Amino acid sequence: xxxxxxxxxIRHLKTWFEAGSGVFGRGKGHVKAVDDVSFAIAxxxxxxxxxxxxxGKTTVGRTxxxxxxxxxxxxLFKGTDIAGLPQSALQRYRREAQPIFQDPFASLNxxxxxxxxxxxxxxxxxxxxxxxxxxxxVVEILRLVGLSSEHMSRYPHEFxxxxxQRIGIARALAAGPEFIVxxxxxxxxxxxxxxxxxxxxxxxxxxxxxxLLFIAHDLAVVEYxxxxxxxxxxGRVMESxxxxxxxRSPKHPYTEALxxxxxxxxxxxxxxxxxxxxxxxSPINPPSGCVFRTRCPYAIxxxxxxxxxxxxxxDGHEVACIREDLS
Amino acid sequence: MSGTVxxxxxxxxxxxxxxLTVEFATEEGIVRAVDDVSFHIExxxxxxxxxxxxxGKSVTSLAVMGLVxxxxxxxxxxxxxLRGRDGAVRDLARLDHTALRQIRGNEIAMIFxxxxxxxxxxxxxxxxxxxxxxxxxxxxGREAFARGVEMxxxxxxxxxxRRMRSYPHQMxxxxxxxxxxxxxxxxxPTLLIADEPTTALDVTIQAQILELIKRLQSExxxxxxxxxxxxxxxxxxxxxxxxxYAGKIVEAGPARAIFHQPRMPYTIxxxxxxxxxxxxxxxxxxxxxxxxxxxSPRDLPSGCxxxxxxxxxxxxxxxxxxxxxxxxxxxxxxxxxRWRDIAQQGSSEERx
Numbered sequence: 001x002x003x004x005x006x007x008x009x010i011r012h013l014k015t016w017f018e019a020g021s022g023v024f025g026r027g028k029g030h031v032k033a034v035d036d037v038s039f040a041i042a043x044x045x046x047x048x049x050x051x052x053x054x055x056g057k058t059t060v061g062r063t064x065x066x067x068x069x070x071x072x073x074x075x076l077f078k079g080t081d082i083a084g085l086p087q088s089a090l091q092r093y094r095r096e097a098q099p100i101f102q103d104p105f106a107s108l109n110x111x112x113x114x115x116x117x118x119x120x121x122x123x124x125x126x127x128x129x130x131x132x133x134x135x136x137x138v139v140e141i142l143r144l145v146g147l148s149s150e151h152m153s154r155y156p157h158e159f160x161x162x163x164x165q166r167i168g169i170a171r172a173l174a175a176g177p178e179f180i181v182x183x184x185x186x187x188x189x190x191x192x193x194x195x196x197x198x199x200x201x202x203x204x205x206x207x208x209x210x211x212l213l214f215i216a217h218d219l220a221v222v223e224y225x226x227x228x229x230x231x232x233x234x235g236r237v238m239e240s241x242x243x244x245x246x247x248r249s250p251k252h253p254y255t256e257a258l259x260x261x262x263x264x265x266x267x268x269x270x271x272x273x274x275x276x277x278x279x280x281x282s283p284i285n286p287p288s289g290c291v292f293r294t295r296c297p298y299a300i301x302x303x304x305x306x307x308x309x310x311x312x313x314x315d316g317h318e319v320a321c322i323r324e325d326l327s
Numbered sequence: 328m329s330g331t332v333x334x335x336x337x338x339x340x341x342x343x344x345x346x347l348t349v350e351f352a353t354e355e356g357i358v359r360a361v362d363d364v365s366f367h368i369e370x371x372x373x374x375x376x377x378x379x380x381x382x383g384k385s386v387t388s389l390a391v392m393g394l395v396x397x398x399x400x401x402x403x404x405x406x407x408x409l410r411g412r413d414g415a416v417r418d419l420a421r422l423d424h425t426a427l428r429q430i431r432g433n434e435i436a437m438i439f440x441x442x443x444x445x446x447x448x449x450x451x452x453x454x455x456x457x458x459x460x461x462x463x464x465x466x467x468g469r470e471a472f473a474r475g476v477e478m479x480x481x482x483x484x485x486x487x488x489r490r491m492r493s494y495p496h497q498m499x500x501x502x503x504x505x506x507x508x509x510x511x512x513x514x515x516p517t518l519l520i521a522d523e524p525t526t527a528l529d530v531t532i533q534a535q536i537l538e539l540i541k542r543l544q545s546e547x548x549x550x551x552x553x554x555x556x557x558x559x560x561x562x563x564x565x566x567x568x569x570x571x572y573a574g575k576i577v578e579a580g581p582a583r584a585i586f587h588q589p590r591m592p593y594t595i596x597x598x599x600x601x602x603x604x605x606x607x608x609x610x611x612x613x614x615x616x617x618x619x620x621x622x623s624p625r626d627l628p629s630g631c632x633x634x635x636x637x638x639x640x641x642x643x644x645x646x647x648x649x650x651x652x653x654x655x656x657x658x659x660x661x662x663x664x665r666w667r668d669i670a671q672q673g674s675s676e677e678r679x
Contacts, residue, residue, distance in 0.1 A: 052529035053500075160620040190379040191556050192593075192636075195600035195616035217529065220559075224602035224614065247605040261534035262604050263559030267582045275538065276531045279499040 005079045006040035007179060007211045008064065008097075013037045013073035013083075015056075015063045019284045031283045033059040035235040036073070038310075043178075046205060046212040048226030048243060050219055052258070054280045056235040061181045061215050065099055066090055077179070095125045098172040102184035104164035108156040114167055115152040118142065121175040137174070144207075145170045145200060162193035169200065173208070183215045198225055219262050223247045228316070231255045234283055234291040237310060241317040251319045251327035254292045290322070298323055336408055336416055341518060341550050342391070343367040347405035347420075349383075349390050352398060358624045360386040360400075362574040368518070373544065373551045375565035375582070377558065377597070379621050383574040384554050388520045391552070392437050393419055393427040409434065412517065433463040436511035440523040442503035446495040452479075452506045453491030456513055463514045478509040481546075482539060501532035508539070515547060522554045537563055558601055562586060567658075570594050573622055573632035576652060580659035590661040590670055592637045593617070631663065639665050 015034040034056045041047045051057045062068045064075055066082065075083040082093050098121075101107040108117055118138045121127075128134040139149045145166040156164055165185060172180055182201065186194040202225055205212055216222050222229060223243050230240040231252065239252035250256045257274040264271070276295045281287055287294050293303040300323070308320040319327050336343050349361040361383040368374045378384035389395050391407055407419040411434060419427065431437075439445050447455060456475035460466055466474065472491065479487035482505040495503055504524065511519065521540065525533040541564060544551055555561055561568055565582040570591065578591035589595045596617040619636040622628060628635050634645040641664075650664045663669070 052531060162620060190621055191558070191597060192379060192600055192617040192621065195614040196618070198602075199614055199616055219530075220602040220604040223604055244605075257531060259605060261530040263530075263533070263537070263557065263563045264604060265558035265562045265586065265598065265601060266603075267562045267565070267586050269562070273534060273538075275535060279501050279532065280529075 004043070006076075007043040007045075007078060008213075009038075009040040009074075009076040010060075010064065011038050011074040011076070013060065013063060013075065014071040015059050015068055016071040029284050032235050032286065033283060034063060034070075037232070037235070037237055038073075039230050039237065039240060041179075041211055041213060043211055044205075044209055045228065046214055046226045048222035048229040049213060049215045049232065050217065050222050050229060050258075051232035052217060052280060054234065054283060055232040056283075057215050057232050058183055060232070061099075061183050061213060064213065065097060065181050066093070067099070091125075095121075095175045096177050097179040097181065098175065098177040100165075100168055100172045100180060100182040100185045103188050104161055104168050105156075105188070107168055108164060108171075110156055113153055113155060114142070114147075117156070117167060118170045118174050121171060125175045127175060138170075141170045141174055144173065144204065146196075160193075161189050162196055165189060165197050166200070169197075169204070173204070177210070179211045179213075181213045181215070184217070185214075186221060187216060187218060194221070201225065219247065219259060231258070234280060234286055236291055237318075237320060238292065239317075239319045239321075240310070242315065245315065245317060251313060251317065252321050253296045253298050253323075253326065257295075257297075290320075298326060336410065339369045341368055341370045341372075341410055343406075343408040344387075344391065345406045345408070347387065347390060347407065348403040349386050349395055349400060350403045351400045353625070355625050359403075360574055360624055361390065364405075364571075364574075364576055366569055366576065366579065368550050368552060370517070371544070371548050371550055373553060373564050373566045375561040375568045376552060376554045376571060377556065377561050377568060378554075378571035379556055381573065381621055381624055382571040383624075384571050385522055387571070388437070388522055388552060388554055391419065392431055392435060392520060393422070393424075394431075394437075409518070429463075432459060432511075432516075433514050434516055435518045435520060436514065436516040437520040437522065438504075438507050438511045438524045440526050442500070442507040443495060445507055446503060446510075448495055451492050451494055452498070452510075456491070456506075456510045459510050460513050474513060475509070478513050479506070481512075481543070482506075482509045483535075484509070500528055501535065504528060504532075504536055505539070508536075508543075512543060512547065512549075516549055518550045518552065519544075520552045520554075523556070524553075525560065526555070526557070533560070540564065558597060570597075573627055574624060575632065575662065576660070577633065577662045578660065579652075580656070584656065584659050588656070588659075588670075590655045590659070590666045591633075591663050592639050592665075592669060593633045595669075595673075596636075596638075639663075639669055641665060 013034055016030040016032050019029045019031050049057045063070050070083050074081045115138050119134050122134050128137055147166055186197045214225055226243045229243050229246045231238045233254050239255045250259055257276050260274045289304040289306050290308050293299040306322050308322045310318040310320045312318050313327050345365050347361055347364045351358045351360055376384045390402055402420050408416050409419055410416050453475055457471040460471040460474050475491055476487045479490055484490050484505055525536050568582050568585040569579040570577050572593050578594045599615040600617055617636050630646040631650050634640050644664055650662050652660045652662045655661045
């Protein structure tokens, strides 16, 4: 990896939500959905972001896309901080950074034809000269994602889940972005269809030189597509490392437990399983010190007192755990 | 109708489904969601049903529970034989509502993917467990309460007596799923049907729940029909596996045989389309996607329903008649006209 400016870098990103505002609100405290998260994605890299529900991984993706306003920290895109820019100044960024969502049933307007859906970003960003040119571009993009021009005049409900996700991907690619945030892009699809979409994303990334933030809870899929993986828990980064390194020799107790919990399609596997006790704590009132300590089998008294910082342990591997004897 | 039958069923057999066909009336005509399905389960055994959307896996289990809504659905043909606690074998497909209610919850219990849809939000967990126990076992309120506490404790729920007074929304997803399992198991069923019970849960919670089901199964000696689309989960708990596609059983056999010597191209395709975690990059097989889409039950392909997506498709053969379920090895069944050729090809490049 070169030492050039990363395509995207977040520094000390915080996204907090007010807890209990609204009718039943007590107006106390914040949900620290994302709390002091930093990582960088090199050009052409696929960064996998994993964690369980409540880890903040989706909020990180949405904040990076500026669909949610950050509470603090920086979002550097090609070296420029876009965290504080007003929505009106984000037009260019929105062309270069595009989302792919989980649910291809909910994220496509049911009243629009495929051609209109895919052409919309072209119109918004004023790409192409006139209708005929845009239509030509739509045809090319559809072909790129494995659909054809005959699909253009159909409506989303006429397609299966996998095809709908292809339409979602086509829309994301229409404006020619460099950076894609894909949030659980295959988890709503049937198993036999998931591989089609994973392979498509992999292929598009190579052919178009895309940079991807791939957010998912399925570790096997994330390992397959990612160059590096960042593991989050309760709004914080626990560990980050090259994908195969992270999955084969995890150093953080949480990563270790998470990996051991993944069921493997082999009835003869006899891996030892680490059972985490209880559930993820409330993000309104996270544990002091290390947020994972309440479920950690290796926790010691100091874990309640010291907030662990990410520390490098070589080969691009970083871990946020004070038990240096474990890594 | 009494529903008592005399057709022999071997001693150890708890449930035997024979030639089950379930149809639904839709605007576009009759849709056959389950087509001529036969299977059985022994006492204490775990049968995993693997399938995707539209495979008929959930409708099969609903039929066993007598929960196919009529109309629009109906059991068009077939028998569902259950050996009761009293030793009598009954055909559930022919029992009336009252008789089915006695069996449902009492002898067969079911848990679902989303506990929130099966728990009533305006009653406490305790109220709901007590209701189940009183309804099916005719115990007093006090006895039922004690039994409920005992069940919650068995499921590893901390402070069970206090939890009996909690409402579903006050519990986390994992706790709710446990509460639902407690409710389902409170009458000590001989058969538990679990329809994707861990799909909505995080993997660490899923691991807890799977372990729990395994433990309870051995403690209570119940049989489990476990429905899932996740091959990893299937490998974890199955004694036998039954793969369904487009309303039919396409392969069935002992878990190890299904994973190591799969015979039906659809099963082989599924196994090749999921990545394996944490293995050497060089050993990681390339993800081979199954092309095409899951067919709609309204518009099934001719012959073998999988043929438009099959890499072994032979024109004029596979799209002709519907292949029979053949025995490929003892206790191993496959529905494919070409399974012998494919097995021969495969044996030269045997899976791990």
